[in-house]
Amino acid sequence: METGSGQDTEPAAGEPVWIGLPPGLLRMRRLLLVVWLGLIALALGGLLGLFAGPGWAAFALLPLAVIGWGWVMLGRNWASWRYAERADDLLISRGVLWREETVVPYGRMQLVEVTSGPVERHFGLASVQLHTAAAATDATIPGLDPAEAERLRDRLTELGEARSAGL
Amino acid sequence: MTTPGLDDGVPGLRAKPPVTERRLHPVTPLRRAWAPVAVLIGWAVHDPDQAQRQLTRLTTTTLLIALAVLVPAAALYGFLTWWYTHFAVTESELRIRTGLLFRRTVHIRLERIQAVDVTQPLLARVAGVAKLKLDVIGADKKDELAFLGEREARALRAELLARAAGFAPETAHEVGEAPARELLRTPPRDLAIALVLTGATWGALVAALVVPPVLWFATHSLWTVLATGVPLLGAAGASSVGRFVGEYDWTVGESPDGLRIDHGLLDRTHETVPPGRVQTVRIVEPLLWRRRGWVRVELDVAGSSNSVLVPVAPRAVAEAVVARVLPGVTVPPPDALSRPPRRAGRCVPLCWRGYGLAVTDAVFASRQGLLRRSLALVPHAKVQSVRLVQGPWQRLWRLADVHVDTGADKTVTARLRDAEEAAELLRSQAERSRTGRRDALPDRWMA
Known part of the structure; x- marks a missing residue:
């Protein structure tokens, strides 16, 4: 799949495998x-x-x-978005001028939401949003392939249940 | 008072062990009785001339008719709302059923309790009743049990805590109240001095004394002066006398049920925070308190409105309390905090000197504020997510902020760290917050 994965990934051992957004x-x-x-x-x-x-x-x-x-x-902006599923947490990195990198341990996820508006649906896209108990968390991955979004949702839910830690 | 299961519309309520539903204390219908009176008084104060004219027009007959209609209607409404409000404690839930026209059923899961508050406003103390409120995430103001008999409220709190702690259901109501050990009691003298030494108190007072005369000279309009002066006076009163009254006789205790916080001169509040519910602790040190070595300790519990743990105490005492509240945590001393690099001054001049960060194996501690120092402590186990944010100007100086989000919707920020250090901090903090959970207490802390 052609993706906009980050151009500045250093190939180091233990580095997360970054996935960019589909075009x-x-x-x-x-x-x-x-x-x-x-x-x-x-x-x-x-x-x-x-x-x-x-x-x-x-x-x-x-x-x-x-x-x-x-x-x-x-x-x-599109090229700056990328995410990585690590063994115990999800990384989301984004932004060109204002860079932001978010780490959410799977155990802290309260719910995972897949949304797709009418325009997004027309283009065959869906967003995955993670909610933790903190409203400030704001971990959203926009513009995913619906199949990938569902896979991610199922995997996150599964991992979240396995590592559930609550508040 | 105890009504065994009335007609339940919900089939789930007819579980095997019969759930006994109870009603609130019979004085409850009176609790809104002051509202019309307050409205009348407010109107009379707002517009005295009009009130006077209306009063002279009132004849005995109209008054009697109004009373004859209003009083029974209010009484009936009060009685019906009381009659249709039930609550029940089951094995795992507190259920509240209420509503006259629109039925509303609330099920509060006991293991999700973040805190239990028993409050007694002044009039309720006279009547010997109390309000009981469970703090859970997303709980509404209206989900409180107001009012219960004083002893009943205490018994119910003990029972709820015992059930939440995981005692067997059949013994839960016999466990009784857990013994409390007093950790700290604030002397009224210290509280008064602390308030005198607080800038906000004086700020509000000065504003209340200066602004209305200035406005008077500027506008010569009585209404403008009153409209600004009264709220300002109210704010000044709330920040001085109000705070003193509210924080009077502040007692922090410790019991197997968790933390006990009791306070108030007129309105008494008894809060219980079960173990492991505290998300953040902040140690605040206003400028004028520094010479006396006093600090104020604030805490965040998800879903709870109270945010004060200790209104004023010497630093050593406060740190001892913090160590009891967050087990295994020692407050890092000021010289253990690392400052941002010198070039942080290019991003935030002057203020950068107030920033500091220390990460121990138990907490993430971040300080900010130059005059009013505030040190926030987050146990690693309470971190919900970690974020690294870097703006363009910060990138020029190779600096970045690290935000740590907690479950009480508060974010603690380590500001202006070196970019590489921040990236490392982001990784290691995520790791620590994940592993920190392992040795945390379970939700049912006695199970």
Whole structure:
């Protein structure tokens, strides 16, 4: 599977096996970006061209520039997401400018949630969210393949039960 | 008072051992009696002229009619809510059934108890009744048993704790109250001095005394002054007199049932925290207390509202209490805390000097605050997740924050550590929090 797994993994012994997100999420986000900002650009260009004059319609280039910038940003953000299932805990690493790395021991998981909104479903994607007793934990893995999401959910639930520790 | 199982709609309630359902104390219907009176008084205070006019218009007849309608209606409502509220203790649960129109059944699992509170507001003390509340995660304010007879509340607390501890069900109600050993009692004099030496008390008082006159000169509007002055005065009162009254006669005890915290001058509160429920302990040292060597100890228990363990005590005494609350934990001395590297000053000037971190084999300890030092201790077994966060400016200086999330929805942060150290800390802390659980007490601590 082609993934956006981290480019800066050092191959060291005992290092976790990082898994990146499948490209579907990037495709979906980029498509949404292009569709929405493209519509805004069209509407802006059309309205300004009609009511203010063709010169003003150049402002429609602004959303197009945002598309270009967002295209790159989404790619970098997508590439920064990765997770690793270790023997006793789950690692999630993300963020380009604000980097965040979360470790959740399996025994602390209260529930595992698989969610998939209408747009995500259309693109065949699902998110896995882990809840511990601490609300601040916020361990979400977005944009997984539904089969992979279900596998992860089942595995996490199983491991969580085996190592259950509660509060 | 004891009504053997009324018509239960739920089939599960008809389990093999008959569950005896009980009702609350008969004074319960009166507990909301003050509400209409309070509303009337509030209205009269808010708008005195209007109140005066309305009062003169009241004739004896209208008054009598109003009384004849209101009093029976209120009494009936109070009586019915009382009549339809039942509770029962089963082997593993406390069940509360309530609601007149909308039925509501709450089952609270006893091994999930985080703390048990028995509170007695002033009037309840006069009437000899008490409220009993179980703190569990996600419990509602309305899931409390208010009111029970004073002795009944104590007996019920003992029974609930015995069952939660894992005593056999048939002996649970005979175990009785576990003996308590007093660990600490705060003398009223110390409490008063401590409050005088607290900046917040003076801040609230000064605000209450300065802001209304300033507003008066600025606006000459009585209502503006009252609208700001009254809440400010209230806040000042709450932070000085209110705190003194609430924290009066603060007693911390220890029993096989766990930690006992009793306090209050007018309203008495008796809290019991079973063993192994404390998620975080914070040792707070305000600037003005430092010369006397006093500290305040706060604690976090999941689902509990109280957060004070010791309002004021000498450091050594407080540390001894902490050692009893978190078994096997010694509070790291100030010089055992490692500071962030010098370049942390580029991220947070000045304040970085207050940060400190120490990790022992029992706790993760992080200090912050320059004037008001606060040292937070999290036992490794209570860590729910560990996070490393690094912003762009921090990355430039090779620094990172490590957040440790606990079950009481509190996060303890080791700020501005060296990036490599932080990464190592993240790994080792995850490992420690996983293994730290092994020698923790089970949920049913007597089983």
